[in-house]
Every structure is written in C-alpha cells, then in structure tokens.
Amino acid sequence: MSAIEVTDEGLPGKIYNAHLLPITSGKTYEVLPTENFHDFDLNKSEFLSALEDEMGRAIVRDVKDTRERAILVSVSREHKDIQIESLEELTQLAESNNVLVLDTIYQRPDKINPKYLMGSGRIKDLIIKALQNEATIIIFDQELTPTQIRELSALTELKVIDRTQLILDIFASRAHSRDGKVQVELAQLKYMLPKLAGKGSSMSRLMGGIGGRGPGETKLEIDRRRVQERITNLSNQLKALSKGRKERRRQRASGTAPIVSIVGYTNAGKSTLLNSLTGSDTLAEDKLFATLDTTTRRLRLSSTGSPDSTTEFREFILTDTVGFIKHLPKDLKQAFKATLEEMEDADLLLHVVDISSEQMEAHIEAVNDILEEMKLDSIPTQMVFNKIDLIDKDVAKNLCERFEAVGISALDKKTLQNLLDKMEKRLWEE
Numbered sequence: 001m002s003a004i005e006v007t008d009e010g011l012p013g014k015i016y017n018a019h020l021l022p023i024t025s026g027k028t029y030e031v032l033p034t035e036n037f038h039d040f041d042l043n044k045s046e047f048l049s050a051l052e053d054e055m056g057r058a059i060v061r062d063v064k065d066t067r068e069r070a071i072l073v074s075v076s077r078e079h080k081d082i083q084i085e086s087l088e089e090l091t092q093l094a095e096s097n098n099v100l101v102l103d104t105i106y107q108r109p110d111k112i113n114p115k116y117l118m119g120s121g122r123i124k125d126l127i128i129k130a131l132q133n134e135a136t137i138i139i140f141d142q143e144l145t146p147t148q149i150r151e152l153s154a155l156t157e158l159k160v161i162d163r164t165q166l167i168l169d170i171f172a173s174r175a176h177s178r179d180g181k182v183q184v185e186l187a188q189l190k191y192m193l194p195k196l197a198g199k200g201s202s203m204s205r206l207m208g209g210i211g212g213r214g215p216g217e218t219k220l221e222i223d224r225r226r227v228q229e230r231i232t233n234l235s236n237q238l239k240a241l242s243k244g245r246k247e248r249r250r251q252r253a254s255g256t257a258p259i260v261s262i263v264g265y266t267n268a269g270k271s272t273l274l275n276s277l278t279g280s281d282t283l284a285e286d287k288l289f290a291t292l293d294t295t296t297r298r299l300r301l302s303s304t305g306s307p308d309s310t311t312e313f314r315e316f317i318l319t320d321t322v323g324f325i326k327h328l329p330k331d332l333k334q335a336f337k338a339t340l341e342e343m344e345d346a347d348l349l350l351h352v353v354d355i356s357s358e359q360m361e362a363h364i365e366a367v368n369d370i371l372e373e374m375k376l377d378s379i380p381t382q383m384v385f386n387k388i389d390l391i392d393k394d395v396a397k398n399l400c401e402r403f404e405a406v407g408i409s410a411l412d413k414k415t416l417q418n419l420l421d422k423m424e425k426r427l428w429e430e
Contacts, residue, residue, distance in 0.1 A: 001017070001019070002017050003015070003016045004016075014037065015034070016031075017032040018030065019051060020128060021132075022055045022132070023055075023132045028132065055132075067100045069100050069133065069134060070099045070101055070102060070139050071103045071130055072087055072091060072105070072141065073104075073106070073126065073141065074086060074090070074104075074105070074140070074141035075107045075109065075117045076142060077108060080106070085358075086141055087104050087106060090166075092267075093163070093170065094139060097169055099137070102135055103135075114148075115147065115151050117142065117152070123155065127155070127156055130158060135158060137159040137161065138152070139161055139162070140160070140161070141162075142162065143164050144160070144162040146194060149195065164191060168191060172184050172185075172188065179238075179294075182234055182238055183238065186231060189230055189231050192227065193231070258316045258427045259347050259348075260317065260346060260423065261346040261350070262274060262319065262321065262352055263321055263343065263350065264351055264353060265354065265363035265364075265366060265367055268354045268386060269387060271295070273386065273408070275410075276411070277299055277318060277416065277420075278299050294321055296320075297317070298315060299315065300314070300315050301315070314424065314428065322340070324366060324367045324370050325366070328370070333370075340374060343379070344376065347379075347380070348379070349379050349381040350423075351364075351382065351383050351384060352384045353383065353405070354386055355387055356387045364383075364403075382406065382422060382426060383405035385399060385405045386410050387410075389409040389411075
C-alpha cells in the first residue's frame with residue numbers, strides 16, 4: 001500500500017509505503033522509510049514477486065484440504081480467563097464441525113462497538129491475520145446482530161458467523177432421528193428469521209390512498225412469510241412427536257423397572273458409559289455433541305449388582321440424552337426441551353463429569369443451572385466422575401470425596417462395579 005502526499009502547489013510530496021509480512025516473521029506488516037516522491041525507486045514487479053514467494057513458503061497447506069479455514073474471535077467485557085476458556089470451547093466446537101482453526105483473537109474493549117463489536121484497530125489486525133493465513137471464515141464467540149454480520153462481512157470480505165450459528169450447524173449435521181431433524185430445523189429457522197434483511201413491511205403491501213400504492217408483497221416479505229409458515233408447521237409436528245414420546249414414557253413408567261437418565265456436559269463420556277453398561281453400540285466419539293438423539297436401553301443386574309443373565313435380577317431402564325453446554329442458544333434450548341422431557345420421569349439422574357477437564361467445576365455448574373431451569377433439580381442425582389485414568393489417583397480420590405461422586409473410566413468395565421452398587425442402593429434400598 002502506498003500513500004502519496006500532495007503539496008500546496010498540487011504536486012506530489014512524500015511517499016509512504018507499507019506491505020504485509022509472512023506469518024513466520026512475527027510481525028503483521030512493515031512500514032518502509034518515508035521518501036520524496038521523485039526519489040522513490042522501487043522495482044515493483046521484482047519486489048512483489050519476491051514478497052509473494054516468501055509468503056507462499058510461509059503458508060504450507062494441502063490444496064486438497066477443502067475444510068473451512070477459520071479465525072476465532074471473542075469480544076467481551078468479561079475477565080480474560082473466562083474469555084480464553086470460552087474460546088477454547090469454541091475451538092472444540094469448530095473442530096467438531098470439521099473446521100481448521102488457524103488463530104484465535106480476543107479483546108476486552110472499554111466499550112462494545114455496536115456496529116462491528118470490536119474496535120477499528122483490532123478489525124485491521126483481524127483482516128491482516130486473515131490475509132496472512134488465507135482464512136475463509138471468521139467465527140465470533142458472541143451472538144452477532146444482523147447488522148453486525150452484514151457490516152463485518154462487507155468489511156472483511158469473508159464469511160462471518162457466530163457461536164450460535166456454528167452450534168446449529170453441528171446439530172444439523174448430527175441429527176438423524178425425525179425428532180432431532182425437526183427440532184434442529186425449527187431452531188435454525190427461528191434464528192434466521194430476524195436476520196432476513198430488507199426495508200421491512202412498511203412500503204411493501206398494497207394499500208389504498210396516496211403514498212400507499214406499493215409494489216405488492218416484496219421478495220423479503222414472501223421469504224419471511226414462508227419461514228413463518230414453516231416454523232408453524234414444524235411446531236405442530238413437534239407437538240405430535242411429543243405426544244408420542246409421552247405415551248411411550250407412560251408405558252415405561254407403568255412398568256416396575258425404575259428409570260435412570262444419564263446427563264452431563266457435552267463430551268463427558270455419557271454414550272461411552274451407556275455402551276459399557278449395556279453392551280450396546282451407540283455412537284460415541286471424542287467430539288462435542290456426538291449424540292443428539294435420545295437412546296434408551298434396559299439393564300439387568302444380578303443379585304450381586306453386576307450385569308448378568310441369571311434368574312435372580314433387578315432391572316432398570318437407562319437413557320442417554322443430548323449433552324449440555326454453556327451459552328446454549330435459546331431457540332435450540334426451546335427446541336430440544338421436548339427431547340429432554342425424557343428426564344422428567346427419571347427416578348435417578350447420573351450426572352457424568354469429565355474429571356480430567358480444567359473447566360470441570362464450570363461444567364458442573366452449567367449442567368446444574370440447566371437442570372434447575374428445566375425444573376429437574378428435584379430428581380435424586382448421583383455424581384459420576386469419568387476419565388479418572390487421565391489424572392493422578394490421589395487427586396481423583398480427593399475430588400470424588402469432595403463432590404460425593406463415584407470415580408470411573410467408562411472405557412474400563414472393571415471400574416464400573418462401584419457405580420452399579422451405588423445405583424442399586426439408591427434405586428432400591430433407599
């Protein structure tokens with residue numbers, strides 16, 4: 001980039017030059033020494049060719065890799081540690097959705113910019129980083145308004161989405177059951193409706209009188225009407241599906257077998273625990289939101305408390321549910337409320353926690369808040385600390401005692417006996 005000064009006589013004065021630097025240099029750009037315009041001597045073709053070669057060597061990537069290349073951004077007044085923790089989770093969300101995370105940026109401004117969310121200086125840094133890294137998308141940790149998405153996209157010339165849209169996209173790719181697909185589409189449409197930009201309805205309808213003769217219904221209004229009709233249709237479908245679930249729950253509840261629901265933060269190991277206890281093959285991956293559809297299995301315990309096929313046994317029904325997450329989009333929470341109704345009839349909740357996570361206590365708090373919000377906090381709950389094999393034994397023991405939890409490794413069936421004994425005691429003896 002060059003800027004030429006114009007003197008009072010209208011002649012060129014000094015020339016100012018700057019250019020981007022390769023990402024390996026540690027700096028984003030370099031400003032060249034200022035010179036008089038007529039003294040400036042630069043072989044532009046050679047200079048640009050050498051600079052592009054240098055930048056090309058710095059960015060080594062497989063051209064066959066078709067993944068989105070993202071820079072993650074957080075702009076908030078919250079404490080730095082909270083921002084970094086949230087960005088780490090956003091990184092996991094992005095990687096779960098097959099996105100290549102190139103860099104993360106956070107800012108704690110004195111005042112939030114209503115138009116761009118972040119300050120002008122940081123936006124410039126963001127654009128330069130995007131150019132240096134050949135980014136294709138920018139993902140914000142905060143929910144963006146329609147205006148902010150439009151302005152940021154225009155300024156950066158890149159695709160811009162927020163945390164909510166990323167989570168919705170993950171849910172859309174993971175939903176397989178009819179219930180899940182309906183709930184995800186409903187949440188997506190509710191999220192999209194306010195973001196349909198345009199003049200609005202004030203000038204679009206045909207009305208009588210001077211100043212009211214509009215062109216009829218505009219494309220924007222047609223889009224909005226179609227979205228609203230689809231939302232109504234999906235809501236009706238959800239109510240019908242909910243009735244079916246209630247009937248199935250009523251039939252289960254009428255039986256003698258107690259119901260146990262597995263709850264917890266996403267990626268805590270709930271599906272792995274279900275598989276280990278019941279010998280089933282429910283999808284279990286090291287990804288956020290690997291499970292979206294509720295899975296129910298019947299488990300038989302022998303008189304000694306271990307899974308067995310002997311004649312002396314006790315049975316209970318085990319249900320795996322969708323994982324929780326902090327800042328779960330409101331529309332998504334509403335949509336999946338019907339699925340989470342499964343927990344209302346539970347006699348016991350197994351709250352599975354990843355004990356190896358640095359945010360363990362924050363995850364426990366987030367799950368408890370959602371259970372309280374859904375009025376499920378009155379159901380007896382057993383804390384289960386998973387992945388004890390990943391931390392020091394003494395630390396795991398102390399944490400289990402502090403939270404009155406049972407320590408397990410869902411991948412190792414030998415560690416599950418204490419949990420089965422505890423469940424049998426709480427379901428029958430107590």
